[in-house]
Amino acid sequence: MSNGKKLRNARRARYLIVFNALSAAGWTYIIYLAFSVIIGQRASSSAHNFSKSLLSYIPTSIVTLFSLQPQAKATNHFSNTLASFLCPYIPATYNSTFSALAPLQSFAALEIIHVFLGLVRSPLPTTVIQVSSRLILVSGIVERFPHTHSSPLYTTMILAWALTEVPRYAYYTLSLAGCSVPIWLTWIRYSTFYILYPIGAGSEALVMLSTIPEWSGGRWAAWGLEDWVKAGLVVIWAPGLWVMYAHMMHMRHRVFGVGKGRKSRAKPMDRAKAK
Numbered sequence: 001m002s003n004g005k006k007l008r009n010a011r012r013a014r015y016l017i018v019f020n021a022l023s024a025a026g027w028t029y030i031i032y033l034a035f036s037v038i039i040g041q042r043a044s045s046s047a048h049n050f051s052k053s054l055l056s057y058i059p060t061s062i063v064t065l066f067s068l069q070p071q072a073k074a075t076n077h078f079s080n081t082l083a084s085f086l087c088p089y090i091p092a093t094y095n096s097t098f099s100a101l102a103p104l105q106s107f108a109a110l111e112i113i114h115v116f117l118g119l120v121r122s123p124l125p126t127t128v129i130q131v132s133s134r135l136i137l138v139s140g141i142v143e144r145f146p147h148t149h150s151s152p153l154y155t156t157m158i159l160a161w162a163l164t165e166v167p168r169y170a171y172y173t174l175s176l177a178g179c180s181v182p183i184w185l186t187w188i189r190y191s192t193f194y195i196l197y198p199i200g201a202g203s204e205a206l207v208m209l210s211t212i213p214e215w216s217g218g219r220w221a222a223w224g225l226e227d228w229v230k231a232g233l234v235v236i237w238a239p240g241l242w243v244m245y246a247h248m249m250h251m252r253h254r255v256f257g258v259g260k261g262r263k264s265r266a267k268p269m270d271r272a273k274a275k
Contacts, residue, residue: 012119017176019110024169026104027162033100034093034159041091074147079210083151090152098142098149101158105138126247129240134161136233137204145211153203153210160200164193190252197245205237 074080108131114120115127137157142148167188174181212230213223223231 013176016114016119017173019114020169020173020176023104023108024166024173026100026107027165027169029100030097030104030158030162031166033097034155034162037091037093037096038155074151074210076210076212076214077216079206082206083153083210086152090155092150092152093155093158094142094149097158102138102143105134109135123247126244129243133204133240137207141208141211148207148210151207151210153206156199157203157207160196160203164196164200167192186255190248190255193245193248197241197248201237201241201244205234209234 074083111120111122111127112124112131115122115124142154148154167185171181171185171189174185208230212227212234213219215223
């Protein structure tokens with residue numbers, strides 16, 4: 001190998017190490033912000049219950065007069081019912097996390113460029129599916145529809161993303177740097193998708209569904225083009241999840257697959273994007 005090619009490979013590796021390390025740190029920060037809200041809500045639950053018991057002795061008209069205005073609701077009955085069921089258990093985390101989530105997810109769009117330029121060896125279709133679907137959710141849905149800001153499904157969505165991405169980016173940071181990847185990190189990287197992918201994809205579809213107007217009683221006939229497009233995206237979320245699921249199961253088999261009577265340890269590929 002010529003010195004010029006070695007230099008290019010070294011620069012490529014350094015760039016990808018920095019990209020993965022920054023991405024891992026960014027998603028770790030998202031987890032910290034989200035759990036700060038969750039823990040804070042649990043810590044204040046006893047005080048909330050005490051104040052609620054006091055309010056029960058005050059006439060309803062006075063309580064209504066001084067209460068805060070409710071958050072804007074979803075645009076269909078199903079989504080409102082689901083959100084009402086989940087809200088007592090899962091707090092909204094938009095106010096704490098979105099200012100960090102939006103630029104971080106935009107930063108992840110570089111992964112498509114990495115594949116296109118040949119910097120990494122991830123399959124382009126799965127990379128485009130994952131990155132573009134998240135960008136649609138962040139910029140096209142959450143940012144445009146204020147009622148999603150108070151949705152517990154926003155919280156489950158971003159936590160599923162973050163808990164998937166931190167091990168993935170950490171795994172490739174270490175392998176690109178030539179470090180030994182701990183077995184526990186390898187296991188987390190190639191096992192937690194069984195739970196996190198359905199939670200993430202399901203939350204994505206339900207967040208988008210909450211922005212679609214009511215369809216019962218034939219009211220779908222009044223939908224506009226955007227509503228039909230969003231409904232179509234919700235429908236294809238399940239087959240899209242299966243594509244990602246099948247790819248991850250294939251990758252897991254390559255890493256932990258049984259061969260010649262023992263587990264094989266596939267050498268990680270030098271890429272930033274692992275599916």
